[in-house]
Amino acid sequence: MKNQMVFQRYELKYVMTRRQQEAILAAMEPYMVPDEYSHSSIRNLYLDTPDFRLIRRSLERPVYKEKLRIRSYGPAGMEDPVYVELKKKYRSVVYKRRLSLPQLAALDCVDGFQLWPHTQIGRELAYTMEFYRNLAPMVFLSYERDSYRGMEDEQFRVTFDSEIRYRRQMLTLDTDTRGTAILPDDRVLMEVKAAGSLPLWMVHILSELRLFKTSFSKYGAAYQSMILAHQEGDRKYA
Template sequence: MVKPKLHFQRFEFKYYLPKNTADKLIPTLLNYMNWDSYIQNTGRDYYEVNSLYFDTYNFDCFWDKEAGVSNRKKLRFRFYGHDLLPETPVFLEIKQKNNVLVTKDRVKLKMSDCVNENLDSALMSNYGNNNDKFLDSLFLFKNTNFLKPKLYISYKRKALVGKHDDRFRVTFDYDIKTKLSSDIKDGTSSLKDVYFDGVVLELKYNNILPSWFHGIIQSYQLDRIAYSKYCNSLRMCLPNLDDNNYSLR
């Protein structure tokens, strides 16, 4: 019996800042934080994140975000690095956001499982005997909304964790690139820059924001934003999306 790889709830806040500000901020954070274990094992100060986002024919997930729907979901494939081998680990994730509270569930698959016609059978083969409500909710969300892969996003991530609480994370996402795609094996060719010199800082924690970080926010004049990589990337690829094709359900 295979269990879902991950389930968690946490608070998430985002800040957008120029890359030169991020370069100054990271040494300050390292007084209180360490590079996360994945970065420590790679020998580099970043790793590559690749995602293929699902949406409906009319991009309802996109419009939910644009309309400010407080309780919304996204479905995506995610893998790390640049290997596109059949055995490359890929995670299928449902990310649900209710205001600032984020819930994420994900299951681990192989790259070869993620071809559209193979996906449902691979999920049943790997997780169908679990009697797990997550698989039911995944099929319900994906199949009743006719979700299909739509948009590929790739970026580099620098990630730090608190020295005294490794559930407190700060990530810096940069070199964000995108393209329309329905195939996870499409790779990173022909990608468009979303923000050439910008960095998205994400603050992730479970309970209370450390007091020292409040000082960081004030010192660097960080302003929270409602930033969505998916929405900004889709706008880059489809600049003429019709704002009038959506109504709240």
């Protein structure tokens, strides 16, 4: 999946306890296997305007929304390849397009010091940067991910994200993953990614565990945490 550059799929999210995760893993065993990159330490730099225009609009739950980020799978030095991703969502369908560049080149493209590659995705990224004009890395967000794929349908994927943390400082992908936790230690975010409907066995285990999909956004949760911390700081010094 790391080498795939274009995605179109449904992405359903569920927040659960570790015990519920164990039950789902047991139910998955006859149907799914760890994918090629079964465990990843994912690091992201989310691009936004100084007033957080993209994430504020996303939290309003519009019919169409988009996010822009730079991602690595583990620590990445300035010469190491990273992914620049444009993620769009329209009527519950997720469209993701990305290209790979050395981290320094990606940051230079964002800053306007270097032209985006002359490809379709490069042109889409250039248009998005021009449309919003003052996009820049605003939040570092990391998490540990375990990934599984279907035995029969390799496009059906399930991922579990834990240790989700964010910070506003040290906005590069080569630093450690220290930051503010978004979920309690005993909670996990599961994402189910499918081109169509879910298999019946997955529907049954979700129903048995009384798990319901949520609109949880990791970047959105980080932004809301930042707002809350700012409000608490204002009250402290009022």
